[in-house]
Every structure is written in structure tokens, then in C-alpha cells.
Amino acid sequence: MVRSRADMDDFIRLPYRLYRAHPHWVAPLEVERRQFINPRRNPYLRVSEVGYFLARRGRAPVGRVAAIIGPDGPARGRQGHVGFFECIEDPAVARALWEQALDWLRERDVQTVTGPMNPNMHHECGLLVDGFDDAPRICMPYNPPYYADLFTEGGFTPVKDLLSWRLSPTSRKVTQWADYADMLRRKHGLTVRTADWRHFRSESGLVRELYHACWQDNWGYAPATDAEFTYLARQTCLIAPTGVHIAEYEGTPVGFTILLPDINQALAPAQGRLTHYGWPAGAWRVWRGYRAITRGRLLATGVSENGRGKGAALALISAALDSARRRNWSEVDVSWVLEDNRAANKPLAALGAAVHKRHRLYARCVRHSQPCSCLTAHAHPAPENTHDAHV
CATH class of the missing domain: 3.40.630.30 (Gcn5-related N-acetyltransferase (GNAT))
Incomplete structure (x- = not known):
């Protein structure tokens, strides 16, 4: 778990290392990322519980994830989020991250978790699963194709796709x-x-x-x-x-x-x-x-x-x-x-x-490692009368 300023520095800088040579990823301004993850600057984080987790191999950071419980958590059956996920192409590293994040959520009586959300639906959310050959648009996430496998191997189930139209x-x-x-x-x-x-x-x-x-x-x-x-x-x-x-x-x-x-x-x-x-x-x-x-x-x-x-x-x-x-x-x-x-x-x-x-949201029951009936509420269709493109 992130406990020191040095840990947080590595947490923030990890994407810059992972995507250093990637032709399509757009590096956000580091100063903006530091402000965004600072509760004194971001009001959502002031009213939420957030646990930041960092995986290392030796001294080098190789993965990260955040476990998030928003202010609406108790009223919505203790739902949590996972977000800010980045990882090398190694299922063992991802499993270690999921284990730590889900244990943290389980201790706080969270029943189900959805994600990725950075940190909620009002900001970047969804895992890119189609359209890797183009740069992300403003406030839209980007990730390598193998991230989808890391989510499914971690017990997450796809619940909703988010479409981007050109x-x-x-x-x-x-x-x-x-x-x-x-x-x-x-x-x-x-x-x-x-x-x-x-x-x-x-x-x-x-x-x-x-x-x-x-x-x-x-x-x-x-x-x-x-x-x-x-x-x-x-x-x-x-x-x-x-x-x-x-x-x-x-x-x-x-x-x-x-x-x-x-x-x-x-x-x-x-x-x-x-x-x-x-x-x-x-x-x-x-x-x-x-x-x-x-x-x-x-x-x-x-x-x-x-x-x-x-x-x-x-x-x-x-x-x-x-x-x-x-x-x-x-x-x-x-x-x-x-x-x-x-x-x-x-x-x-x-x-x-x-x-x-196409971006995809996933869900997982915190109490069980396999998909179960408690996830069905996450997969219902949009109402017929909606005319809204998110956001």
C-alpha cells in the first residue's frame, strides 16, 4: 500500500515509465495529475475513502491500482470502484494488486466493485478494448490490449460497453x-x-x-x-x-x-x-x-x-x-x-x-472469486427514454 511521499511519486509516475515509447498514449501533465489525486484539490477525494496500492519488483514499480469507496457507497449497498490501474504484462503482478485492493474493500464491508474508474463515472472510466491504433481524446483513458486479460483473469466480469463515435x-x-x-x-x-x-x-x-x-x-x-x-x-x-x-x-x-x-x-x-x-x-x-x-x-x-x-x-x-x-x-x-x-x-x-x-466496464463480487448473482444488478440495460450521451 502507498504509505510515503516516495511511494506516491512512484504511483503517479508509473504510467510515464510504462508508456514511454508508446506511439499513441498521450502523457498528461504531471503537475495536473498530482493536483487531481490531491484531496485538497479534488473535492470528490475529500468525501471518499481511497486506498492506493503499488507493486514493485525489487525497487522498480511494476503496477498500481486504487480502491475507492465514494460518498454514495453505503446508500448503494456498499459498492466500490477500482481505478488508476496500470500494470506490466504479468498476471502475477495483477493478481497481487487485485488481492490487496479487494482485501482492503472487503474489510470495509464493500460487496461489489466496478471499474476501472478514475476515480468515478464523472471522470475517465472504462478499459479500452477496441481502437488501440489512435490517440485517446480528452478525458478518455488509454491502455494496452492485454489489460482486458488482466481484468478477466482477476475475476472481473464485463458489464457495460461505452462507445465513442467519430x-x-x-x-x-x-x-x-x-x-x-x-x-x-x-x-x-x-x-x-x-x-x-x-x-x-x-x-x-x-x-x-x-x-x-x-x-x-x-x-x-x-x-x-x-x-x-x-x-x-x-x-x-x-x-x-x-x-x-x-x-x-x-x-x-x-x-x-x-x-x-x-x-x-x-x-x-x-x-x-x-x-x-x-x-x-x-x-x-x-x-x-x-x-x-x-x-x-x-x-x-x-x-x-x-x-x-x-x-x-x-x-x-x-x-x-x-x-x-x-x-x-x-x-x-x-x-x-x-x-x-x-x-x-x-x-x-x-x-x-x-x-x-470501445471502452468496457467490469464488475466483481468482493466476497467471491467467481461471477455470482450479486452482479446481475450491474448489467441492466439503459432505460428506453434516455437521450443522453454521457458523461
């Missing part, structure tokens, strides 16, 4: 669909506006209420605390000041969408550091790369019950794609979408979008 904002189908969406918007008197972050508290509170209203019936839903949502909203505001659109019907907000630039394109040249030998070479590379971003990620589209049937989802996505065209982006990644969310997947396919990545 869409061209300038395609003929998208243009035709935008005209139809505009017709519906005018017919029902909908308006779509950009969030005004000069009024941060009221705008973030509005989006938070819409988020909870849209996602409360979705698989895996766990409400974000006010502090966590404010943290996420500040990050979104920093990355994409004009990326949030809000749909209104008769003056009442009924939906929202979030479109982010894929800053992984800008981060890749920095190789995880803003400074090199005291010079801000990495910061300059990020700045230069940011100006050359050519794609974005449609992070979320949520429409409340009052907005469904009025074309609110179409109007929001149309506004987001129009924003992408104005930025001369050649691609928008719509991710992630639950595999059984037909209300979201069917229109994307009709627009000519293609699934180019």
Missing part, C-alpha cells in the same frame, strides 16, 4: 440534419444559447440541475456533490469558455451540451512536463499545439423530460457541430455513449458517424 461536422448528412433541427427549433419556439460564465455560480448551478434531471435514471448514475460539480465546471470553463450550450423552452432550461477541444493534441508534444531543464519548453509546445487543434469531443448531451419531443437534443447537437465548423475542426468525437442507449446511438448512425473506440 463524426464529421461538415458532412452532407450533418448539414441536412442541421436544417431539419433548425426547423424543429423554430416550430417549438426553442432557443439555444452559450453559457455565460460571467455568472458562474448561477450558470453552473443551472447545468448541475439539468445534469441530475437528465441522468437520474441512467445506468451507473451517481449524483455529483455541489463541490465536485463546481470543480468540474471550473475545468470546463477553463478548457472551453464557449463550449457549453443551453436549450430553453418558454424561458425554462430544458437541456445542455458540452463540447471540448481535444487538448490531447496540444499536450502530446509536452510529454507530461511544462518545463525542461528550467526552460518552459513544454508550455510553449502546449500553447503552439492548442492553436492547431483540429478536433473536439462532444462530452455530454442531456435533455430533460420537458424538452423531449420538441427537438431540443437536435438543436443542441446542431449548435455544437456548428461551433466545431466555425473552428475548422475536421472531427467531433461523441463519447461516451452506453452501448444499449438506442435513443442516442441510432441517430448517430443515421448521421454517418462510426464507432471508432
